[in-house]
Amino acid sequence: MGQVAWKGMFLSLFDYKTEKYVIAKNKKIGILFRFLQLSILAYLVGWVFLVKKGYQDTDTSIQSSVITKVKGVAFTNTSELGERLWDVVDYVIPPQGENIFFVVTNLIVTPNQKQGTCAESFGIPDAVCAKNSDCPQGEPVKAGNGVKTGRCLRTGAVNTTGICEIFAWCPLEKKKKPKNPLLEKAENFTVYIKNSIRFPKFNFSKTNILDTNDVSFLKSCRYSKDNHYCPIFHLGKIVSWAGNDFHNMALEGGVIGIQIEWDCDLDKDASECHPHYDFTRLDSKLSGKSVSSGYNFRFAKYYRDANGTDYRTMIKAYGIRFDIMVNGKAGKFNIIPTIINIGSGLALMGVGAFFCDLVLLYLMKKSNFYRDKKFEEAKSSVKKSLQVKANGQKKSKSLDVVNQLEHLQTVET
Numbered sequence: 532m533g534q535v536a537w538k539g540m541f542l543s544l545f546d547y548k549t550e551k552y553v554i555a556k557n558k559k560i561g562i563l564f565r566f567l568q569l570s571i572l573a574y575l576v577g578w579v580f581l582v583k584k585g586y587q588d589t590d591t592s593i594q595s596s597v598i599t600k601v602k603g604v605a606f607t608n609t610s611e612l613g614e615r616l617w618d619v620v621d622y623v624i625p626p627q628g629e630n631i632f633f634v635v636t637n638l639i640v641t642p643n644q645k646q647g648t649c650a651e652s653f654g655i656p657d658a659v660c661a662k663n664s665d666c667p668q669g670e671p672v673k674a675g676n677g678v679k680t681g682r683c684l685r686t687g688a689v690n691t692t693g694i695c696e697i698f699a700w701c702p703l704e705k706k707k708k709p710k711n712p713l714l715e716k717a718e719n720f721t722v723y724i725k726n727s728i729r730f731p732k733f734n735f736s737k738t739n740i741l742d743t744n745d746v747s748f749l750k751s752c753r754y755s756k757d758n759h760y761c762p763i764f765h766l767g768k769i770v771s772w773a774g775n776d777f778h779n780m781a782l783e784g785g786v787i788g789i790q791i792e793w794d795c796d797l798d799k800d801a802s803e804c805h806p807h808y809d810f811t812r813l814d815s816k817l818s819g820k821s822v823s824s825g826y827n828f829r830f831a832k833y834y835r836d837a838n839g840t841d842y843r844t845m846i847k848a849y850g851i852r853f854d855i856m857v858n859g860k861a862g863k864f865n866i867i868p869t870i871i872n873i874g875s876g877l878a879l880m881g882v883g884a885f886f887c888d889l890v891l892l893y894l895m896k897k898s899n900f901y902r903d904k905k906f907e908e909a910k911s912s913v914k915k916s917l918q919v920k921a922n923g924q925k926k927s928k929s930l931d932v933v934n935q936l937e938h939l940q941t942v943e944t
Contacts, residue, residue: 586869589860601622601623603720630857634720636784639707644702649699649702682696739760741760749762773810791855
C-alpha cells in the first residue's frame with residue numbers, strides 16, 4: 532500500500548493542473564474589472580516605463596570635479612584704506628577655486644593694531660566691573676577680545692560701573708557697520724564654473740562647456756536658460772535667480788547654493804545629455820532683523836615696522852559664499868529591469884481580479900448565488916455514500932458471476 536502511495540505521489544509531479552474559471556454575466560463587475568485593468572496598464576506604461584524609464588539600468592554614483600574662477604575689479608576710497616583697487620586676489624577666498632568660494636562684498640577694517648593694553652569693549656557682560664578684584668589678572672574675557680590685567684577702568688564717577696582693562700590687539704575692532712556695501716560693484720563680477728562629470732557604470736563622461744575650437748567663446752558668452760553650455764555667470768544674476776536682492780545680501784552676506792543636475796538618457800545621443808542649473812539661498816534668512824542673519828568672518832594681514840614692532844590690519848569680511856553641488860543620474864536599456872517591471876505589472880493585474888472577486892462574492896445582492904457557482908463543497912458523508920454505492924455495485928457483480936456458474940453446471944448435468 533505504501534509503495535502504491537509513493538508511486539502515485541511521484542507520478543503526480545508530472546501532472547499539469549489548470550484553473551477552472553466561472554464566467555459571471557454581470558456588466559457592473561465586468562466594467563469594474565476592465566477599468567482596473569486599464570488603470571494598471573496605464574500606470575505600467577505611462578508612469579513606470581515612459582516617466583520613470585523602468586526599462587533602463589541606472590547609475591547614480593556620479594563622479595564630479597568643479598573648477599571656479601572669478602573675474603572683475605572694483606575701486607574704493609575709505610578713511611581706513613584710502614584709495615584702493617580690488618582685484619580677484621583681494622576679494623576671493625580661497626584663491627584656488629573649488630566647489631566652494633567666497634566673494635567679499637563688505638568690510639569693517641581696523642588698521643594698525645598692535646599688542647598692548649586697552650579697555651575691553653562696552654556691552655560685554657564678563658568685562659563689567661566695580662573694583663579691581665572683578666578683573667582677575669590673566670583670566671580671558673568670555674566672548675571678549677583679550678585677557679584681563681587686574682585693573683578696573685572707571686570713568687571717574689563714584690557710583691558708576693567700570694570696564695576691565697585687557698591685554699589684546701589694540702585698538703579693538705570697530706563695531707559700526709557701513710550703511711552701504713563697500714564692494715557693491717561685485718554685482719558685475721563674473722564667475723567661470725567648469726564641471727566635469729563621469730558615470731563609471733557606463734564609462735560616460737561630459738563637461739558643461741560647449742565643445743568648440745573658438746578661443747573667443749568663453750570671453751563673449753554669458754549663461755542663460757537658453758545657453759546652458761556657457762559656464763560664465765554674472766554674480767548679480769545668480770543672486771536674483773535665487774530670489775534675492777544683491778544690494779541687501781552684499782551688506783551682511785549670505786550663502787547661495789548652485790545646484791548642477793545631470794539627467795542623462797544614454798539610449799539617446801550624448802548631445803542630448805544637458806546640465807540643468809538651480810539657484811537657492813541656503814542660509815536661514817529670517818524676516819526682519821536677526822542676530823544670525825548674514826555671513827561673515829575675520830582675518831588679518833600682518834607686517835613689522837623698522838623698529839621690529841608687529842602690527843596687523845584686521846578685517847571683518849562680509850560677503851556671499853557660493854556652494855556648488857553636483858547630482859546626476861544616467862540610464863541605459865537593460866533587459867533585467869524590463870522583465871522585473873513587466874512581472875510586477877502582471878502581478879498587479881491579479882490584484883484587480885482579487886478585488887473584483889471580493890465585490891462579486893461579498894458585496895453584491897446575489898453574492899450567495901455567485902459563491903455557489905464559484906465554490907464546490909465536498910463533504911465526508913458524500914464520500915461515504917459513494918463508497919457504499921461502489922461496494923454494492925461490486926457485490927452485485929460478484930453475485931451475477933456466481934449465478935452464471937451455477938447455470939452452466941446445471942446445463943452440463
